[in-house]
Amino acid sequence: MRFVFGATGLMKLSKVVNRIENRFPLQWAEDWDRSGLLVGDGWSEIRFILLALDPSPAVIEEAGTKGADLIITHHPPDLAPPQRVVKGDPLGHAYYAAARAGIALYAMHTVLDVSPISPSFALASQLDLLDTKAIVPTDGGKYQKLVVFVPENHLDDVRDAISKGGAGRIGKYSDCSFSTSGEGTFLPGHDARPFSGIRGHLKKEKERRFETIVPVERIDDVVEAMIKAHPYEEVAYDLYPLANAPGRLGYGAVGDLSRPTSLLEIAQDLKGLLPSGGISVCGKSEARITRVAVLGGTGGDFIDKTIAAGADVLITGEMKYHQFRYAEARGLSIITAGHFATEWVVLPVLKSELESTIWEHPGDVVIDIAKMEHSPYWMA
DSSP states (O other): OOOOSSOOOOEEHHHHHHHHHHHSOGGGSOTTOOOEEEEOOTTSEEOEEEEESSOOHHHHHHHHHHTOSEEEESSOSOSSOOSOOOTTOTTTHHHHHHHHHTOEEEEOHHHHHTSTTOHHHHHHHHTTOEEEEOSEESOTTOEEEEEEEEEGGGHHHHHHHHHHTTOOOBTTBOSOOEEEEEEEEEOOOTTOOOSSSOTTSOEEEEEEEEEEEEEGGGHHHHHHHHHHHOOSSSOOEEEEEOSOOOOOSEESEEEEEEEEEEHHHHHHHHHHHSOOSOOEEESOTTOEEEEEEEEEEEOGGGHHHHHHTTOSEEEEEEOOHHHHHHHHHHTOEEEEOOHHHHHHTHHHHHHHHHHHHHOSSTTSSEEEEOSSOOOSOOOO
């Protein structure tokens, strides 16, 4: 028997997935990645979602005990498709166990890694870094400006539909737009069905010019939502390519400290922020740090990009020995705090984001963070 703690609503899995992917499009994922729905029936009802970094046996068991219908993880069970789905198989067991328990699995690996709420940005926020941006942006040139003309008393409905479709997000802000008043004119033809005006007579209408930005991967969905909400039979709109980009999509995060501090102080601060069993430091303890780069997980391949971003230190989860030596030779300080610890910090942020993304009404679906999850290794 499964117990659902605090569940108050029901939502189809397909609807949950659609809302997640409206906010975190799978187009953000790397080609080699396995993000998205891995196990599940789109028609199944979702009452309870459990968040974790990995779909480990302990997490799947906890999900079953708590009555979770869906597990959303950062990492997939493995980056390659399982050759078999068999009980006890190291690679296929998560798929088997979840399917047998009737629990859906969804992974948000590189989709989450490049998002504005990535583990890197989550940790940067914990450190109170200022003016943060991605170390390696992935959103350059991938936005368009949408301009549409709307009758004044219908602007709110159209704006809401466009925003819910995925437009108007800049960094930590949503529903970003601008509008100006003006007068539109149109002459309905003999077979037209005008929203206002009379066939064969020129109509003058008080309108708003509404504009916002749209990620290219959301253009079709946004335009469809806009047309559905717009009162006109023929909707006048324009799309313009943009050379600039918000710069919040990408790997890692880099920003400035509010005051200079020492490398040792930063390491000590991290010990109080992270669920870590140990922190390694490469660099002089008294080194003066003003600009910090953060990359949750594995950051050894980002040393040159970190230096190019002007950072004094790179905080990451893990790094190879010779990468430490390379950073040391380049004059870049390094702090490693464990893969698990530097990515776990995203789960409370993801919980809040998914609640606002999935819910139609607060409490529609219960979302919780796994309590039994831990790092696969510990420090003696």
